[in-house]
Amino acid sequence: MDENTTTIMAALATLPPHQLSNLTHSIFSETLRRRRRLAALLSSQTLFSLSLRRLHSLSLHDKTLLIARHLLSSLRLLTTTTITTNNIPPIKARDSDAVLLLLHLCEVRQHNPAALETTPFEWRATLRGLYADTLLSFGTGIGVHNGSLLVPYIETVARCLRFVTGERKVGGDVAAAVSTVVALPSAVASGGAECAICREEMRGGREVCELPCRHLFHWRCVLPWLKKRNTCPCCRFQLPTDDVFGEIQRLWEVLIKMISTSGGGVGMKE
Ligand SMILES: [Zn+2]
Ligand SMILES: [Zn+2]
Structure with a gap:
């Protein structure tokens, strides 16, 4: 084997x-x-x-x-x-x-x-x-x-x-599958946590994007990110491509x- x-x-x-x-x-x-x-x-x-x-x-x-x-x-x-x-x-x-x-x-x-x-x-x-x-x-x-x-x-x-x-x-970077990206759920930010892409705070009550690994990001930050890569910026969890x-x-x-x-x-x- x-x-x-x-x-x-x-x-x-x-x-x-x-x-x-x-x-x-x-x-x-x-x-x-x-x-x-x-x-x-x-x-x-x-x-x-x-x-x-x-x-x-x-x-x-x-x-x-x-x-x-x-x-x-x-x-x-x-x-x-x-x-x-x-x-x-x-x-x-x-x-x-x-x-x-x-x-x-x-x-x-x-x-x-x-x-x-x-x-x-x-x-x-x-x-x-x-x-x-x-x-x-x-x-x-x-x-x-x-x-x-x-x-x-x-x-x-x-x-x-x-x-x-x-x-x-x-290997190498590939975009996340479009069908996966459009199906990503929104979550409501509880405030205090920062978006790992832009390093700015995700203000409480705001709609943010939740990846399957539970990490949260601003929608405006994560969408361009997933056009280039299919991995979570925090934990490298891989989305379908x-x-x-x-x-x-x-x-x-x-x-x-x-x-x-x-x-x-x-x-x-x-
Ligand atoms: Zn952000
Ligand atoms: Zn993650």
């Missing part, structure tokens, strides 16, 4: 049993859906050729972005307890097929490099044979124990993370925080 896999496992281990069981259930349905789709792709020459052609038409940058989006949907599933309001659209059907095929090709190349030393025309038969073997080794998937489904799912997430962080440096890579970074930190706050820590850390 690599470092990313271990981190995700450790984060999931902090969940209470009912949440873990819900999560396992969602992962089960999602895995089943993806496997059925991949089986359909490998069974139909037309679907297979279309997806392969789609993959060939993508630049490395587009492929990275596609894997990043796929990774994001997996990470969202793993961090269901947190807010996920942003405008990142779901993956289109043809791209979803292309990324399933791409990930399957990467996996085959890793475990069985010789299998792809034929012309792409022959790939489908080879991949289909290998895929049937994988399915057999997993059993039918009904009533299987948590680990046998969770682990392959998490390993795919870790593989995508390696790919995405290898191709593009994750419309940037795919920024969002991956945020959800990854949510997982890390799950581990660090599980040792008796309550609520948000300052």
Whole structure:
């Protein structure tokens, strides 16, 4: 197991049993859906050729972005307890097929490099044979124990993370998601506290902005701030963003925080 896999496992281990069981259930349905789709792709020459052609038409940058989006949907599933309001659209059907095929090709190349030393025309038969073997080794998937489904799912997430962080440096400032910003609640200042952005007092009775971490700011100060960054000026709490890579970074930190706050820590850390 690599470092990313271990981190995700450790984060999931902090969940209470009912949440873990819900999560396992969602992962089960999602895995089943993806496997059925991949089986359909490998069974139909037309679907297979279309997806392969789609993959060939993508630049490395587009492929990275596609894997990043796929990774994001997996990470969202793993961090269901947190807010996920942003405008990142779901993956289109043809791209979803292309990324399933791409990930399957990467996996085959890793475990069985010789299998792809034929012309792409022959790939489908080879991949289909290998895929049937994988399915057999997993059993039918009904009533299987948590680990046998969770682990392959998490390993795919870790593989995508390696790919995405290898191709593009994750990090840097990104704007908070517009849909999140417009949904931020107002609070009434009690007076005496200062706004950490302008260092001026928030006078009592005034409407101020409250971030999910409970920190308060003048509306006129926080709005321009969130156009440039998605973090709280006081505690660096991360708001959702419309940037795919920024969002991956945020959800990854949510997982890390799950581990660090599980040792008796309550609520948000300052
Ligand atoms: Zn201010
Ligand atoms: Zn804060």
